[in-house]
Amino acid sequence: MDKSSYTIHDLPPSERPRERLQRHGVEALATAELLALLMGRGISGESVMITAQRLLAEFGNLQNMAAASVEELSKIKGIGVAKASQIKAAFELGRRRDDPDYNYKGDPVQSPEAAFKSMQEKLRGKKKEHFFILCLDTRNRVSSKKQVSQGNLDSSIVHPREVFKDAISSLASSVIFVHNHPSGDLEPSSEDITLTKRLVEAGELLGIPVLDHIIVSDRGYTSMKSRNLI
Numbered sequence: 158m159d160k161s162s163y164t165i166h167d168l169p170p171s172e173r174p175r176e177r178l179q180r181h182g183v184e185a186l187a188t189a190e191l192l193a194l195l196m197g198r199g200i201s202g203e204s205v206m207i208t209a210q211r212l213l214a215e216f217g218n219l220q221n222m223a224a225a226s227v228e229e230l231s232k233i234k235g236i237g238v239a240k241a242s243q244i245k246a247a248f249e250l251g252r253r254r255d256d257p258d259y260n261y262k263g264d265p266v267q268s269p270e271a272a273f274k275s276m277q278e279k280l281r282g283k284k285k286e287h288f289f290i291l292c293l294d295t296r297n298r299v300s301s302k303k304q305v306s307q308g309n310l311d312s313s314i315v316h317p318r319e320v321f322k323d324a325i326s327s328l329a330s331s332v333i334f335v336h337n338h339p340s341g342d343l344e345p346s347s348e349d350i351t352l353t354k355r356l357v358e359a360g361e362l363l364g365i366p367v368l369d370h371i372i373v374s375d376r377g378y379t380s381m382k383s384r385n386l387i
Contacts, residue, residue, distance in 0.1 A: 208235035265297035269380035280337040288336040292329035317359035334370040343379040
């Protein structure tokens, strides 16, 4: 048998995740077995189950794994870019299933809480700052959600030209900005305030009002509009 790479089929039939799933249901599988089933193939001299167990041990839990980038995942031995992309795709499918606003249809966004809830799952557990624009139609329904930047929030990363490009292309009637504070601090920073003022001014020039800028953390949210900062 060619052992250049080990697949699930190299395991005894009674230990194969696919067969166990068929016999006992998906709920019976351990997390490492689900990951092994997703990846399908290990590396030279190593079962895919070992690769899956290493991946889980490195990140500690699924929340950390879901928050990791493709680059971070692919640094783990046995996890290349292809497997990392498969894992990210699986987490994204789960997120979309649980996101009632994914198809961008539904009730109008009429409060800071509604904007927060529409982005809560997307930003949960993120370890870097992510800046999003919610583009709203004439009925204040979200027509698109676009990530503008990732990293520390300042004018060199978030530029009005890039922000409003998506708003213009989606024919937005108004916009709401949302970004997270991984530290958990919900107080707007001086950079947040300065950037928001620049974006409000740009929106006025383009005829696309900025309705709010929501700061999100795992502790909740802050509305800059409610704080009279817009």
